[in-house]
Amino acid sequence: MNRTVPHAETPGRRAPGGLRGPFRRWPRSADATLAAVLFLLTGFLEEGPGDTMAVRPMRDILHPALLLFVVAAAALCQRRRRPVAVLGVILAAWAPTLGTRYSIMGGLVIVALYSVGRYADDNRWGPPGVAVAVAALVVEALFHSTAWGDVGFGALVMSGIWYLGRRLRLRAERAARQRREQAAEARRIVTEERTHIARELHDVVAHRVSMMTVQAGAARMVAAEDPRGALEAMAAVEEAGRQALDELRHLLGVLRPDAERDGLGPQPGLADLPRLVAEVREAGLDVSLTGTVPGPLPARVDLSAYRIVQEALTNVLKHSGPGTRTEVRLRDEGDGITVEVLDDGHGAAVRAVATAHEGLPGHGIVGMRERALLLGGALDARPRAGGGFRLTARLPTKGEPA
Structure with a gap:
């Protein structure tokens, strides 16, 4: 008996909190936009001297690797429905470019790993996906003689982004489960209260019907000797019947269990x-x-x-x-x-x-x-x-x- 005002909303896949960004309002459009942006960054940028990024020359853009970029970016449009398959496609597209100047699909891999953690129903695919991505980093480091500290940092980022997605999914599942429990509890309370009200109204209706029975019996007994009194008694029966029917409308559709509430007596007002x-x-x-x-x-x-x-x-x-x-x-x-x-x-x-x-x-x-x-x-x-x-x-x- 607390002062909570419940809001029994329908459980869904909505994450906790009231903010709704474009990735929740328009998921398909947002994913398509994300895929297009990553494709442009991957296809038109390359690593420059001193860990910088430079615009790729036009003659280098029209390269067979561009087809791999298109396939990998297009796969991101399905990252919510088939996250594990998307990760597999992107890793497969990344593999032929390892050790070349076109091996810059790290952003696509990071988004795919996050999607596996956030949307994959099977938890078993996350760690192997992270392991394959880290192995690709190691191969890339061997080709370019990258410092192992940088490799470790990249592995930490990839595993961390997958773990972040997984934590968000678990949080959303807990919130959905709590909403379902609250909705079920609210329905149970409403059913209990309706049953209680039905029991109370049953007593009121029973009182009306008892009055009708007494008045009708009295009218039958005096009908021959006092017709006017009999008419008044029947008028009282009619009024009690109207009131009883009015109260009975509240009992329609309400299940009344066999167990009775203890105690009898007039209802308060x-x-x-x-x-x-x-x-x-x-x-x-x-x-x-x-x-x-x-x-x-x-x-x-x-x-x-x-x-x-x-x-x-x-x-x-x-x-x-x-x-x-x-x-x-x-x-x-x-x-x-x-x-x-x-x-x-x-x-x-x-x-x-x-x-x-x-x-x-x-x-x-x-x-x-x-x-x-x-x-x-x-x-x-x-x-x-x-x-x-x-x-x-x-x-x-x-x-x-x-």
Whole structure:
């Protein structure tokens, strides 16, 4: 029963965080652009003196190695779907150029290794791919007499980029698994709350039907001697039947398990709020009740409004502690009622919400929102700017329930 407001989103392959760059918004276009840029850099640049890069002369561009550059760069367009095959194609294209002035496919190999770590489903191909790439570096060093320190640095970069991709994939999988667990937990809580509501509404409907039975029996007994009294009794039966049908709409589609909740008795309503407020005051909460709702309410609205206030006060007591100043406000909106529960919290409620977001959602907010939605209303719960928490529920009293 915490103050978490769950967001049960559909699990996907989305990585944690809210930023979405071009490689996530337009993956195919971004990969094609990346492949084109790497092809241009590989085909038109070459190593110059002193570890510099120079533009390749035009006569050297039209070389058979250019075909290898095209194949290797084009393979990158499939790096998300077939990362292992892409790495194999690029390594195969790199091999004939080793020891020549066209052996500058390091950038393509690095992107392919990252893709294997990030998108490959089979973990076994990563280390062998890194080993083959490092072996190609060693062969290249033997041809050019490269310092072994440079070879070691290149091997570290290649293995590190693969490991980075792998870590990002594991992180994304953990985030997706957590979202699935949160969605499953939210569905379980909603089902549990709907079952609880169905049990309560069952008692209300049973009460209406019992009244109809008694009134109909009385009308039958006095029909011959007091026709007017019989008509009044049947009118009462009709009204009770309408109310029972209205309540039964809430039971459609809701599974009611065989296990019953312990305890029988009349269901509470807004008329019982003063008693509830007195009980919470005894627990140490500084509660005030303002506003009234004139006229009788439908039983489902009366019960749900009471339960929402009860749950909200329980949350205040749990998360802000005794001594918290709390106000319960009731307003009649004509076609519905508004229930508002505010507390100062001294900042504790705000911290509780931030901490609760880190775990799985509790029953409190989920149950209250489900009650409001079943009535066709809405519920808003959020921290207040100056500290504390505000919960507002709008419950319609007319029209069809959701």
